Amino acid sequence: MSEKKYVYSFQEGNKEMKEILGGKGANLAEMSALGINVPPGFTITTEVCDLYHQNNKVYPSEALEQVDEKLAELERNMGKKFGDPVDPLLVSVRSGAASSMPGMMDTILNLGLNDQSALGLAQKTGNPRFAFDSYRRLIQMFGNVVLGIDSAEFEEILENVKDTKGVQFDTDLTADDLKELIRRYKEKVLEIKGLDFPQDPKEQLKLAINAVFDSWNNYRAIRYREINNIRGLIGTAVNIQAMVFGNLGEESGTGVCFTRNPSTGENEFYGEYLMNAQGEDVVAGIRTPQPVNALKEQNPVIYQELVDICKKVEDHYRDMQDMEFTIQNGRLFILQTRNGKRTAAAAVRIAVELVNEGKLTREEALLKIEAEQLDKLLHKQIDPVAKQQAEEIAQGLPASPGAAVGQVVFTAQEAYDKAQQGLDVILVRLETSPEDIDGMHSAKGILTARGGMTSHAAVVARGMGTCCVAGCADIDINEKNKQLTIKSKGVVVKEGDFITLDGSDGRVYLGKVTTRDPEMSGDFATIMNWTDEIRTLGVRTNADTPHDAQVARKFGAEGIGLCRTEHMFFEGDRIKAVREMILAVDIEGRQKALAKLLPYQKEDFIGLFHAMDGFGVTIRLLDPPLHEFLPTEEKDIYDLAREMEVDAGTLKAKIAELHEFNPMLGHRGCRLAITYPEIYDMQVTAIIEAALEVSQDCPKCGRKTEVKPEIMIPLIGTAKELEIIKKRVVEIIEQKLQAADSKINYKIGTMIEVPRAAVTADEIAKQADFFSFGTNDLTQLGAGFSRDDAGKFLKEYVSQGIYDIDPFQSLDQRGIGELIRIAVRKGRSVKPDLKIGICGEHGGDPASVEFCYREGFTYVSCSPFRVPIARLAAAQAVIKEKTTK
């Protein structure tokens, strides 16, 4: 067996080898192969990092042997020796994983310098200042990164020397000053670590490699991977590369450039540079870099060379590139290239233009856009310039994206009233409850002090596309005095004062901040059209109101996948009738109360049918337990008792009777229909009467609507439940149709959200025209934790790798996905063309959409503002499948 290869020179690699060479290493290799002037070097593979961590921080000795071989090759190549006292070869040591983790891991420059070779370098370059500056930088970086000495220790010495010399900038220090600095740096190293700064370059190199490996598991790197959901990587590669210097004089310099504008996507050469500087100096921001176009005048030859390289590299990678370059004594070197990060707007524009330029196919272009990113394009945004000057007063969770400017109000009623007067309001609540729904609808934005990303406020706001900042713990709300206080700052905001919310980052600003509207046309529209040509999965929306339905349709929704009828029960006068129904002592009483609700429900459905003319409208019959419609606070109970003219004791007894230990596992969904069938009777009557009305010449709008109601029964666990309920539903519908001598194309189906239903889906499919996976509840029941309670441990679960990602955010494809696969297989085994959809919040998550495509779903359904995301994700799923086949 040949020896395992642990180290690759840039000549040996290519861009496909990211897994083992890391992104930086693979791209350096690729550029070398393209004939681009890259300082030579080699890469230690990610596998060595993996072995290092698995084996108690020791990697195979063969790896070090291979490093020595490659180093010797590099010496030959450069005509210099590592550690040569006269003309030393200097190298950089940089990390680089398969996924970009900018700034998270460590880098050491100028390796190879010591007391001797620093003198040699000074002589050789004729630039002692440069040589000693390079050496003191090495000690500082090495001391910090490898030896773990706080940077501040070195900074303090530097400041001290500058003070003594009376100079302001590092660059004002003379060679002698730098020598003094080196002496004191080395002293500090000895003082803190009890050892001399290593003079053996090989020793420096070995320690530097280990330090880079260690940095893979430093806290900020781990957190970065967690936050960015970077999984399955085995470690970082280490790139060892000959140093080039941008700080050798006015013929030298360094810079970064983008092949297109990363903000706007415009096809223009973009970037900045500094002459006589190192990369650090650009970052440090002491001198202001110049726009890259200025190089055109300063050095037209180099400029043209750079432009040509950029074009060549972009054409080669067929994507916008983010590059680093150094000019050393008039010679251009490229230090790095990678696909450039870009704003959502730029991503869309670049994708379209690359296709128009013939560089990408539509399929390739669509894969380059991150579906999740589109969210940012669909909402109002705070103007970036205005944002920088705005007075930030607090920060909460970015619960629902967008921007909102308005006057503060503290009750849903106030929000509703002020909105009726045409005012823009921000509704501020401790936390919202279903009773606040009117106010939430009326508000431009919602701010809560409590609750997480899946709190009531967050979920409802995302559904409505309203900007929301949730769980802003720093605000103290005094509803009585109609004011809020920012606890940490003592700032007081009174009712009527203006604030601005940024739901995309959770920030709250005092006063009005300028916002801009989203744009749905142009390149965005082009991209959306392409997705529709490619995708096979339908995309519907979750919408409870005609307004939501209209918004979603504008975003391309092809029907409603979930209309939650319970939200309709909370509005205005309806809640009274609902409560009357709950408090009724017999079926007659319930029916009387339900009769009051019927006209409201019918109006609701008429609105939805109109908005979705020609598309299917899936209506879920009542789902929540009845106690959700009754108050829990003592005072509210007395108020209600008075209002309903019942005895408070009676009301309390009813509330106590309806109390549940585990409401998630209680008397709700179709279970209500088994015990109180009259509730669904009323809803079905409303649906079919509405359908009949709009399918005729509508008395309101004069037109005929093509109506396709799909009645969905929630929380089915057994085929028999569905059989019993369906029989009753069909009877009501057929009776109404016969009486009207009319036909309606209706369907009756079920949610699959109870694990028992998933594993007996063959029996259930016999009773169902369609399945819609309620993945929220299926996750809660299947995993055995409720969304409300899991907050206490889910973070820990994700950080320990038990779940790759919060399973309420992206479908747990392995576990809950297995329940879904079983259900799909069993369901289709008895009904091969069974219509299958998803209506949990996962329907708008790109990874979950891809899962649904792979499992043969008919459609996904998501909140209106996620419809474009789902459309793109659905197209990407098709393309990915083709690519991997």
Add this chain to the structure above:
Amino acid sequence: MSEKKYVYSFQEGNKEMKEILGGKGANLAEMSALGINVPPGFTITTEVCDLYHQNNKVYPSEALEQVDEKLAELERNMGKKFGDPVDPLLVSVRSGAASSMPGMMDTILNLGLNDQSALGLAQKTGNPRFAFDSYRRLIQMFGNVVLGIDSAEFEEILENVKDTKGVQFDTDLTADDLKELIRRYKEKVLEIKGLDFPQDPKEQLKLAINAVFDSWNNYRAIRYREINNIRGLIGTAVNIQAMVFGNLGEESGTGVCFTRNPSTGENEFYGEYLMNAQGEDVVAGIRTPQPVNALKEQNPVIYQELVDICKKVEDHYRDMQDMEFTIQNGRLFILQTRNGKRTAAAAVRIAVELVNEGKLTREEALLKIEAEQLDKLLHKQIDPVAKQQAEEIAQGLPASPGAAVGQVVFTAQEAYDKAQQGLDVILVRLETSPEDIDGMHSAKGILTARGGMTSHAAVVARGMGTCCVAGCADIDINEKNKQLTIKSKGVVVKEGDFITLDGSDGRVYLGKVTTRDPEMSGDFATIMNWTDEIRTLGVRTNADTPHDAQVARKFGAEGIGLCRTEHMFFEGDRIKAVREMILAVDIEGRQKALAKLLPYQKEDFIGLFHAMDGFGVTIRLLDPPLHEFLPTEEKDIYDLAREMEVDAGTLKAKIAELHEFNPMLGHRGCRLAITYPEIYDMQVTAIIEAALEVSQDCPKCGRKTEVKPEIMIPLIGTAKELEIIKKRVVEIIEQKLQAADSKINYKIGTMIEVPRAAVTADEIAKQADFFSFGTNDLTQLGAGFSRDDAGKFLKEYVSQGIYDIDPFQSLDQRGIGELIRIAVRKGRSVKPDLKIGICGEHGGDPASVEFCYREGFTYVSCSPFRVPIARLAAAQAVIKEKTTK
């Protein structure tokens, strides 16, 4: 195609045809074939009943044609004509389903009589009194059963006539009196129903058949089937049989007999009879019947004939028979035979003796015993004679069988204290909570005013084998005044007064009632030995204390399948340490508190290991959410705060922090170990230290115990959880073993109770030495309803046939069973010899035990007192499988 056969004469059927002829019809046919003197007749099949109900109460005309044919045959056979005015053939019409439903459906006698034939019968028999009495009985029965007239209407007339005549008994009425009665009966029929009593016997017959079919769906028949869990029957058959009369004089009579004593099982001829009487008269209890042995002297020939028939029939059926007979003018007729109902004691004795007599194999005999029935043999019972004279004061639910006599106490503390003094106490509580555990252990019996069959009191009491009457709503408890009041009776019982509970029927008696101890020896032991020879499924017990473990071992348990360690946390001083742990602000504080618990836990395990010497002991690590260990009532919180010397506000804040919306779906089970690993660390340390101690020469008992701890991790949902926890557990164990230089045969496994775990069991099996299905939670999560909350709708669910039986009582084999099948298949796919058990309450339910056998389980585990039931059910499962193969 030949015509469908709807009607069978007794000559055409046999005992295997119960499904279509019903039990009565099939047995009448069988006896006819045996040459036993059965009045001839025929049976309309259950299929006709089914068609009747499916088709709007109309059955095929062919069925009626076939009835006519069989009736003609019967006429030829009997040499009489139906409706003949001179010598009429009279028939009975009786229901009879495949399962016995005694008294639930209707019967009509003497059909064929009318104004004319009654006169004929009077002349023919020379007994006008008999003839007119038969006719008035027909009108009364027909009027009630077929025409739906309240029996009271006829009784009133009868009483009226008797009063007028000044007689006391029906039998004192003369023929003329009876004629008057007939006149007034017919008048009443006309008055109420507006029609004449039908004179056409064929019309009578047709209406009677319909009435029997209708009675299949009367309320009491439906309820009976529900209560007795009789499922899958299509209807009742109708038996039409020539009448024989026991009331023709002193040479006539009627009786019932058993081939063995149904109370004791003794092989003696048993029964009772009345001369000159009809069946009704025996039931009515006006005259006292004589023991059947008296017939030996009264009519030795008939007696011998009866004894011979009984022997013949029992030998034929190879089971104890319950028979009805009639003597008509000195001739013996058998009207019915069926397997006799018997007490548990009789069932055991008869089974053993039938085997000893060579009539049954052991396998056949075991199948004849209802496993569930054994429960009655395992507990103390109230002496039946004493019970009849005892003063019953209330009735609740029979929550845990057995009998208990003791003095009333109202608090767990009082129960504990009094028991320490050697007194027998009955603990009376509104409802029990985990904190009452000590008192519950100390009490002889438990009585609660609230809670159902699955309340805390019921579940814990059954587990301990302590008699419990739960949900006795009629008692009003005044803990302060230390007394209870029986609301309906006003009876007051004070602390210290004696009461007696019967946990088998839920009755409560005032004072001490005599009880008797169960017997485990003799025939019972024989039966148990047979089960062990046959069964292949292991039977373990759920036991949390050494006492429970000892009891279970006496009942034949082969190890512990579930030791719930949380119960240990509630006892005495421990709860303090537990609370200290919960209130600790950091890991050090928690560890300090846990260190206090360690010695207690170790003692617990030592006791269990001793009791189960040589058998496996499965210990489940802490499962419930931490808030269960903290009080919820305001007063208790203040008390605790004082006791623990913490601020009440701090305590309240902690309780609020731990509050969960859905505790079933919250932070519990292995989730606690992911966030607070130190809890399991302590438990595992205690287990392994205990194991090491008892496997040496135990300092306490001097002997060496063979110890096999099996550590069980609850609520695993993902393989990764188990991997993380197992790693830590193994580390602790191996460290302890190394330090002790010793070996212990231990296993680490998991509960399968989360649906996600079931469907990813292949991944989980890689980490597990065993699976134990926690079917309580698996049912709750799989079906999506909690046991506490489902009470509100589960009854309705069972009555609408959505579940055949409460899924918490007997495993839902179709749905939850499918999750189990998936888990077993996936688990064994990676570990073919994976040990698989069940430890939910279903482990003691016979049908569920059979399921576990079929699915290849290694063992079942159940509460100590259900171990014999599980042993029998496990043997029966093997036998049934062989039989059906």
